[in-house]
Amino acid sequence: MASIGSSLPFILETKTESSVLLHINSYHRLRLSFFMYRPRMSADSTGFTGSASGYSVLGLCSGLIGGCSRRRLWRKKPSRLMALGSEEGSDESEDTLQATIEKSKKVLAMQTKLLQQIAERRKLVSSIKSTIADSEEEIASYDQDGSSFPNMDLSAADDDENSVEGQNDIVVSSSYGHSTEQKPETLPSTTSKGFVINERESKKPLPQENAAAAVHSTRKLEATSLDTEWSEPLPSFLTNTQSSVLEHEKYVDLTEPSLQVEDNGASDTMSEDVKLPPLAGANVMNVILVAAECAPWSKTGGLGDVAGALPKALARRGHRVMVVAPRYGNYAEPKDSGVRKKYKVNGQDFEVAYFQAYIDGVDFVFIDCCIFQHMGKNIYGGNRMDILKRMVLFCKAAVEVPWHVPCGGVCYGDGNLVFIANDWHTALLPVYLKAYYRDNGLMTYTRSILVIHNIAHQGRGPVDDFSYVDLPEHYLDLFRLYDPVGGEHFNIFAAGLKTADRVVTVSHGYVWELKTSEGGWGLHGIINENDWKLRGIVNGIDTKEWNPQFDSHLTSDGYTNYSLETLKIGKPQCKAALQKELGLPIREDVPIICFIGRLDHQKGVDLIADAIPWMMGQDVQLIMLGTGRNDLEQMLRQFENQHRDKVRGWVGFSVKMAHRITAGADILLMPSRFEPCGLNQLYAMSYGTIPVVHAVGGLRDTVQPFNPYNESGLGWTFDSADKNKLIHALGNCLLTYREYKQSWEGLQRRGMMQDLSWDHAAQNYEEVLVAAKFQW
Ligand SMILES: Nc1ncnc2c1ncn2[C@@H]1O[C@H](COP(=O)(O)OP(=O)(O)O[C@H]2O[C@H](CO)[C@@H](O)[C@H](O)[C@H]2O)[C@@H](O)[C@H]1O
Numbered sequence: 001m002a003s004i005g006s007s008l009p010f011i012l013e014t015k016t017e018s019s020v021l022l023h024i025n026s027y028h029r030l031r032l033s034f035f036m037y038r039p040r041m042s043a044d045s046t047g048f049t050g051s052a053s054g055y056s057v058l059g060l061c062s063g064l065i066g067g068c069s070r071r072r073l074w075r076k077k078p079s080r081l082m083a084l085g086s087e088e089g090s091d092e093s094e095d096t097l098q099a100t101i102e103k104s105k106k107v108l109a110m111q112t113k114l115l116q117q118i119a120e121r122r123k124l125v126s127s128i129k130s131t132i133a134d135s136e137e138e139i140a141s142y143d144q145d146g147s148s149f150p151n152m153d154l155s156a157a158d159d160d161e162n163s164v165e166g167q168n169d170i171v172v173s174s175s176y177g178h179s180t181e182q183k184p185e186t187l188p189s190t191t192s193k194g195f196v197i198n199e200r201e202s203k204k205p206l207p208q209e210n211a212a213a214a215v216h217s218t219r220k221l222e223a224t225s226l227d228t229e230w231s232e233p234l235p236s237f238l239t240n241t242q243s244s245v246l247e248h249e250k251y252v253d254l255t256e257p258s259l260q261v262e263d264n265g266a267s268d269t270m271s272e273d274v275k276l277p278p279l280a281g282a283n284v285m286n287v288i289l290v291a292a293e294c295a296p297w298s299k300t301g302g303l304g305d306v307a308g309a310l311p312k313a314l315a316r317r318g319h320r321v322m323v324v325a326p327r328y329g330n331y332a333e334p335k336d337s338g339v340r341k342k343y344k345v346n347g348q349d350f351e352v353a354y355f356q357a358y359i360d361g362v363d364f365v366f367i368d369c370c371i372f373q374h375m376g377k378n379i380y381g382g383n384r385m386d387i388l389k390r391m392v393l394f395c396k397a398a399v400e401v402p403w404h405v406p407c408g409g410v411c412y413g414d415g416n417l418v419f420i421a422n423d424w425h426t427a428l429l430p431v432y433l434k435a436y437y438r439d440n441g442l443m444t445y446t447r448s449i450l451v452i453h454n455i456a457h458q459g460r461g462p463v464d465d466f467s468y469v470d471l472p473e474h475y476l477d478l479f480r481l482y483d484p485v486g487g488e489h490f491n492i493f494a495a496g497l498k499t500a501d502r503v504v505t506v507s508h509g510y511v512w513e514l515k516t517s518e519g520g521w522g523l524h525g526i527i528n529e530n531d532w533k534l535r536g537i538v539n540g541i542d543t544k545e546w547n548p549q550f551d552s553h554l555t556s557d558g559y560t561n562y563s564l565e566t567l568k569i570g571k572p573q574c575k576a577a578l579q580k581e582l583g584l585p586i587r588e589d590v591p592i593i594c595f596i597g598r599l600d601h602q603k604g605v606d607l608i609a610d611a612i613p614w615m616m617g618q619d620v621q622l623i624m625l626g627t628g629r630n631d632l633e634q635m636l637r638q639f640e641n642q643h644r645d646k647v648r649g650w651v652g653f654s655v656k657m658a659h660r661i662t663a664g665a666d667i668l669l670m671p672s673r674f675e676p677c678g679l680n681q682l683y684a685m686s687y688g689t690i691p692v693v694h695a696v697g698g699l700r701d702t703v704q705p706f707n708p709y710n711e712s713g714l715g716w717t718f719d720s721a722d723k724n725k726l727i728h729a730l731g732n733c734l735l736t737y738r739e740y741k742q743s744w745e746g747l748q749r750r751g752m753m754q755d756l757s758w759d760h761a762a763q764n765y766e767e768v769l770v771a772a773k774f775q776w
Pocket residue numbers: 300301302303305306453454506539596597598625626627652653654655658675676677678679680698
């Protein structure tokens with residue numbers, strides 16, 4: 001920008017000094033200058049309509065900026081120029097004007113540079129638009145009906161119906177955790193060198209599959225090229241929307257007619273050569289996230305959402321990213337890689353196949369085996385040993401994926417590689433990585449992170465379970481744990497926490513809670529001992545999947561997409577559609593309160609039950625969607641039967657209904673007893689639905705309480721899991737809904753304008769990945 005300042009002195013000689021000064025040295029000033037030009041430009045694209053002589057120079061510059069060549073100006077408006085000359089009198093001679101034009105050439109050179117930058121941004125904008133178009137075409141109507149309750153705790157599992165199937169598929173093999181086939185003597189060339197550039201990505205100057213990436217990159221471009229910062233945060237739901245495009249256009253007005261005149265694509269060609277470095281810079285690495293569920297293919301709750309979305313955000317930062325999940329069904333996109341390996345679990349040999357798809361910059365690898373088949377609606381179902389066997393097999397196979405499964409033709413290799421394991425189901429992975437490989441001089445540069453989504457489920461069992469995990473005897477101590485309630489037992493999460501190079505949990509509030517005896521569920525001692533490697537990173541949301549402007553579940557049955565701009569029309573329409581779909585009285589003035597989630601102790605459904613008599617005395621409608629404990633499911637049905645004009649209790653798992661309820665409801669109730677992060681409140685806020693939450697864990701981190709005095713905050717919180725506290729908070733919320741419409745709208749708007757995307761979280765994860773990488 002220094003060059004801009006230095007190339008402008010001649011403009012300062014004109015009579016419009018005060019306005020011209022605004023051009024110098026900063027992007028914000030530059031922005032003002034564009035706006036200043038506009039009225040005149042719209043009156044006359046040559047810019048010669050101003051009356052003061054200073055305008056003639058500025059107008060000319062504007063014309064040049066807009067791509068109108070000098071020749072063209074002269075040709076088009078000679079009479080206007082002559083008239084101008086006569087107005088100025090005899091001292092405004094032809095020579096002076098020529099001299100001025102010469103000076104303006106210098107400005108033209110400077111502005112050409114600026115045009116290049118604008119062209120780059122236009123390209124990014126068009127990539128956003130094309131992504132939007134793509135996303136509109138996509139039908140992401142994954143929807144699971146049924147009612148499988150994810151009982152993740154081994155000790156609680158009791159259903160025997162899913163014992164090992166497909167014994168025919170069992171193939172005899174030897175060895176510990178290793179595949180029984182010979183490991184390639186020479187690992188792929190990439191192995192020792194570490195990061196391998198994915199050919200599919202390397203062709204692209206910038207990952208453009210995702211609009212948010214483009215926006216992110218645009219921000220970076222602005223920050224670096226134009227030496228400025230955004231004056232206000234980009235609203236989350238706008239990060240990949242046309243509205244975000246408009247935000248950009250507000251700052252550098254790409255709709256300015258003069259800027260479009262001669263943009264015949266040449267500038268686009270210029271920008272095509274520009275390759276931006278990855279956001280991760282020198283930190284790019286190979287990342288493999290391993291999870292028992294991954295949306296949209298498999299999901300029982302928030303873990304599935306995270307596994308489906310975080311990797312894409314990491315990929316947008318330039319990392320080579322893979323997700324590994326079990327193949328529970330015949331998914332459409334992933335194709336058989338042809339690779340087969342055999343792993344031993346509890347003395348039996350299982351052959352696994354690897355299916356693979358490349359979507360949104362991420363390699364999704366699904367491990368296929370008879371014991372995973374048809375478990376999609378019962379991921380954590382079966383008896384304790386069945387679950388344990390599935391997770392042992394999954395972790396054994398997953399840890400070798402970087403050796404065996406070529407993605408885009410090239411295996412990831414084990415150099416510069418970090419695994420991200422999630423919850424107890426994959427907590428064995430860090431242990432296997434150490435016991436089978438690193439202890440034996442293999443995978444020397446591979447590291448692991450373990451993410452705690454919910455410490456309440458730990459993979460507990462009797463100490464004898466150790467024999468199932470197939471590890472050297474001295475590893476037993478990692479698993480053995482004593483707690484006053486359970487006595488001495490076998491604990492998979494404990495071993496994972498001790499072995500992982502870094503530990504992450506999904507909010508700051510939950511970091512604190514995990515260290516307490518109430519919040520650590522018996523693991524607080526280990527967590528405190530490993531505090532040095534623990535970090536809280538608040539989850540983001542998938543702004544492609546959960547975005548009221550592009551939500552594919554809002555395009556039929558009377559629902560509609562809406563944005564911040566169309567909130568006042570769109571949301572009431574969704575509300576009416578929801579009332580109609582569920583057979584509730586269609587009334588705009590009645591507040592709809594909703595609950596979405598697992599029906600269990602954690603989610604505080606019983607607190608809602610306690611508050612029902614009070615709630616039913618209010619003019620409200622209540623919609624609850626969930627599956628889980630039989631008694632709580634029964635309770636939902638009973639509420640509906642008792643209050644048919646006010647309550648709907650939908651027992652089942654329906655992604656479509658979760659989206660529609662989030663859009664149509666006014667208030668989301670989350671009285672969770674503990675909530676490591678919570679995604680529903682984030683989804684709600686981005687849909688203009690106001691959260692009323694118990695201030696714990698991630699709920700406290702993400703829902704700033706409403707302050708009516710300065711009109712700040714995002715919702716209502718209550719500080720203990722108590723019926724009366726819930727009623728008090730909900731009562732204030734309802735009062736505001738009814739009596740203070742402007743405050744309500746402010747709450748909605750603030751919620752919708754937050755940047756809740758995964759991009760920020762991904763940056764934080766990257767720091768942890770780097771820390772793990774350099775961990776010895
Ligand atoms: N019946 C139903 N039909 C359709 N969709 C349903 C549903 N019941 C739940 N869902 C969906 O499942 C997800 C639940 O996510 P949460 O984060 O609220 O809870 P969960 O406890 O599973 O996750 C754990 O992991 C996540 C991720 O880290 C943490 O946010 C959280 O605090 C922690 O308990 C949401 O996408 C929700 O819409």
